[in-house]
Amino acid sequence: xxxxxxLFFLSxxxxxxxxxxxAVAENNLTAKEIIAKSRLAFxxxxxxxxxxxxxxxINKAGQKRIRELTMLRKDYEEGGEQKYFxxxxxxxxxxxTTFMVYKYPDRDDDRWLFIPSINLVKRIAANDKYASFVxxxxxxxxxxxxxxxxxxxxxxxxxxxxxxxxxxxxxxxxGSSEYTKRISWIDEANFLPLKEEFYDKQNELYRQFxxxxxxxxxxxxxxxxxxxxxxxxxxxxxVVFQDIEYNLGIxxxxxxxxxxxxxxxxxxx
Amino acid sequence: xxxxxILLLIIAxxxxxxxANASELSLHGFLQTNYSVRVNDDNxxxxxxxxxxxxxxxxxxxxxxxxxxxxxGAFVKSDFYHDWVEEDxxxxxxxxxxxxxxxxxxxxxxRQIYTWGVGDLLFINDTFPKDWExxxxxxxxxxxxxxxxxxxxxxxxxxxCAEAVVMPFFEPDDLPSVGRFHFFxxxxxxxxxELEKPDSAFEKFxxxxxxxxxxxxxxxxxxxxxxxxxxxxxxxxxADNFNSPSVISLFYPELAVYGLSAQRSALGGVVSxxxxxxxxxxxxxxxxxxxxxxxxxxxxxxxxxxxxxxxVGIQYYGELMHQYSQYEDNLPSASAKRKELHQYIxxxxxxxxxxxxxxxxxxxxxxxxEEDFLIIPEASYNFTDxxxxxxxxxxxxxxxxxxxxxxxxxxxxxxxTVRYSF
Numbered sequence: 001x002x003x004x005x006x007l008f009f010l011s012x013x014x015x016x017x018x019x020x021x022x023a024v025a026e027n028n029l030t031a032k033e034i035i036a037k038s039r040l041a042f043x044x045x046x047x048x049x050x051x052x053x054x055x056x057x058i059n060k061a062g063q064k065r066i067r068e069l070t071m072l073r074k075d076y077e078e079g080g081e082q083k084y085f086x087x088x089x090x091x092x093x094x095x096x097t098t099f100m101v102y103k104y105p106d107r108d109d110d111r112w113l114f115i116p117s118i119n120l121v122k123r124i125a126a127n128d129k130y131a132s133f134v135x136x137x138x139x140x141x142x143x144x145x146x147x148x149x150x151x152x153x154x155x156x157x158x159x160x161x162x163x164x165x166x167x168x169x170x171x172x173x174x175g176s177s178e179y180t181k182r183i184s185w186i187d188e189a190n191f192l193p194l195k196e197e198f199y200d201k202q203n204e205l206y207r208q209f210x211x212x213x214x215x216x217x218x219x220x221x222x223x224x225x226x227x228x229x230x231x232x233x234x235x236x237x238x239v240v241f242q243d244i245e246y247n248l249g250i251x252x253x254x255x256x257x258x259x260x261x262x263x264x265x266x267x268x269x
Numbered sequence: 270x271x272x273x274x275i276l277l278l279i280i281a282x283x284x285x286x287x288x289a290n291a292s293e294l295s296l297h298g299f300l301q302t303n304y305s306v307r308v309n310d311d312n313x314x315x316x317x318x319x320x321x322x323x324x325x326x327x328x329x330x331x332x333x334x335x336x337x338x339x340x341x342g343a344f345v346k347s348d349f350y351h352d353w354v355e356e357d358x359x360x361x362x363x364x365x366x367x368x369x370x371x372x373x374x375x376x377x378x379x380r381q382i383y384t385w386g387v388g389d390l391l392f393i394n395d396t397f398p399k400d401w402e403x404x405x406x407x408x409x410x411x412x413x414x415x416x417x418x419x420x421x422x423x424x425x426x427x428x429x430c431a432e433a434v435v436m437p438f439f440e441p442d443d444l445p446s447v448g449r450f451h452f453f454x455x456x457x458x459x460x461x462x463e464l465e466k467p468d469s470a471f472e473k474f475x476x477x478x479x480x481x482x483x484x485x486x487x488x489x490x491x492x493x494x495x496x497x498x499x500x501x502x503x504x505x506x507x508a509d510n511f512n513s514p515s516v517i518s519l520f521y522p523e524l525a526v527y528g529l530s531a532q533r534s535a536l537g538g539v540v541s542x543x544x545x546x547x548x549x550x551x552x553x554x555x556x557x558x559x560x561x562x563x564x565x566x567x568x569x570x571x572x573x574x575x576x577x578x579x580x581v582g583i584q585y586y587g588e589l590m591h592q593y594s595q596y597e598d599n600l601p602s603a604s605a606k607r608k609e610l611h612q613y614i615x616x617x618x619x620x621x622x623x624x625x626x627x628x629x630x631x632x633x634x635x636x637x638x639e640e641d642f643l644i645i646p647e648a649s650y651n652f653t654d655x656x657x658x659x660x661x662x663x664x665x666x667x668x669x670x671x672x673x674x675x676x677x678x679x680x681x682x683x684x685x686t687v688r689y690s691f
Contacts, residue, residue, distance in 0.1 A: 057624060059624075063653075065626075065651075065653070065654045066654055090654075091654035091655065091690070092297045092654075092655070092690045092691055093299070093654075093655075093657065093688075093690040095295070095297060107534075108534055108537070109534075110489065110534050117382075117410075117411040118382055118384045118410065118411050118413070118414050119381070119382045119383055119384050119414075120384035123387075123491060123532050123533075123534075123539050123541070124539065124572070124574075125534075125538045125539045125572045125573050125574040125580060126534065126574060127574045127578075128574055128575060128576040128577070128578075130576060131574070131576070131577070131578050132578065132624060132625060134625070135624045135625035135626065136624070137624075235624060253427075256486070257430070257484065257486075257491075258423070258425055258430060262368075262370065262375065265335060265337070269337070
């Protein structure tokens with residue numbers, strides 16, 4: 001069983017080899033370079049950014065839960081260290097809760113949570129990166145990105161998706177991961193991911209990401225509506241980004257205990 | 270009188286709710302019902318409603334007003350509840366303060382809740398008032414903390430930040446009370462005791478309580494230094510003769526605490542450590558059996574997150590008595606004898622299910638020297654974003670009747686909370 005699988009992959013990679021070489025010749029980009037550019041376009045837009053994010057968590061029966069938050073981000077190195085500050089507007093029982101993450105490329109995040117009802121700033125252990133972000137279908141990794149060298153990438157083909165030319169790339173994790181295979185449709189014009197499929201151990205599709213709306217925000221193309229569906233549970237999360245701004249010059253000091261306790265009103269409204 | 274207050278509250282709500290859409294004013298709160306029942310029928314003397322330790326319906330309103338581009342703001346949080354044990358209606362003014370914010374400092378005046386230190390339900394440098402009865406009877410965690418009427422100055426700088434607090438009105442801890450809990454009493458034959466609370470600082474300036482915290486982030490560490498001067502929040506005892514007293518009174522001895530804490534990501538999780546020196550100012554020699562001796566308190570903790578929303582936290586905590594031989598020499602015969610080093614080991618397990626709508630948790634305190642436990646298993650479920658249900662237990666156990674948790678071993682209880690937030 002296992003051997004046949006390996007043989008299958010071997011034959012697949014041999015079969016795909018000519019296509020990959022062809023694509024590289026045409027675009028001068030390897031699959032890994034495309035994934036790296038896509039990560040920068042999606043997770044590192046501008047030097048910093050702010051957005052008000054509305055999430056609808058919808059179960060199979062159609063019942064909705066709402067998460068509304070403002071997220072501030074500052075990049076310290078393109079593709080490297082970032083800091084995030086998140087303020088929760090809804091639901092009402094977590095209103096005024098704030099959450100801060102220092103994200104490092106090569107080690108676990110530092111994370112802090114402020115619980116307003118007891119005025120407590122608490123350092124929390126970095127979750128497993130595949131843990132659900134605020135109970136949604138997005139994992140922490142979906143929200144903050146994955147390093148390109150964690151997977152082996154192969155350019156499967158180029159095809160049109162909703163009228164846009166896309167690279168179709170298969171990514172197979174090098175180590176253990178939540179998924180065993182990811183297929184990404186990446187817009188050739190701007191490197192934004194338009195669709196992603198996640199496959200499980202049985203090689204069955206179980207999660208699917210779709211970018212449903214893209215807008216030009218001060219010259220930076222941004223996915224403003226996105227959906228993550230869990231095919232197996234029927235649960236899905238629909239996300240809308242509003243009031244997006246880039247290159248605001250958010251000071252470093254915002255990402256500190258001071259502002260966890262007293263959210264920076266000029267940024268979070 | 271109470272009816273008028275309710276009416277006023279309703280009118281105020283009707284005025285404020287339509288304005289709540291303005292981003293500057295927000296009005297929220299909850300309606301909650303919370304019950305706790307003792308699992309065995311051995312009720313303490315003075316129990317008013319048999320096994321019912323806690324039974325209440327509660328409404329909380331939270332209003333905050335922070336105008337755009339203004340340096341001032343205000344926040345109020347107040348509860349109104351019906352208590353089935355006391356058969357009483359009451360207000361509980363939880364918090365209310367004015368904020369003045371500037372670039373380099375902040376000033377907050379009024380009733381406010383503070384939580385300092387890095388312990389999980391173990392407090393060393395957090396000397397602010399706490400309601401342990403609320404905690405032991407299964408009320409939500411926020412009720413463990415009592416607002417202190419105080420003034421806080423925040424100072425912000427690149428080098429180090431500071432929180433400086435002055436509290437003119439002494440507020441003791443709420444401890445398990447007569448009628449709701451069993452507890453150990455070395456002198457059961459003398460039920461009438463005067464309790465002497467320190468006068469406010471406006472009457473006696475020397476009674477002003479001061480708390481200071483300096484903090485910064487240094488090389489991946491969150492580091493804080495603390496100082497406190499004020500009083501023990503649980504009472505000491507005065508007696509004409511500790512071995513066979515005829516008169517006893519209770520009072521709050523003076524206390525100073527100096528400490529440090531540090532926390533950082535390490536070993537695949539978060540490592541925390543904290544130390545505090547408890548300077549018992551009214552009993553520096555350690556000879557007074559009615560007042561706690563000076564102590565060193567310390568803890569070390571580790572928490573780690575595992576896949577599938579599972580988190581584990583463990584802590585070791587110790588209290589080392591500084592004049593143990595004086596303590597031993599002066600210990601009255603009726604008192605429970607404590608060890609020189611009193612320790613706790615705690616464990617917290619948390620697991621989330623179903624898109625984080627279901628939470629199972631377990632918290633345990635265990636003292637190897639007092640041989641007693643408090644075990645708190647809890648399950649909660651978010652029926653919707655607004656509706657939360659919680660069921661849990663406080664299980665007290667111990668070899669002896671005179672230890673911290675062992676004295677409450679007949680008070681193990683099951684609690685239920687249902688909260689509708691808006």
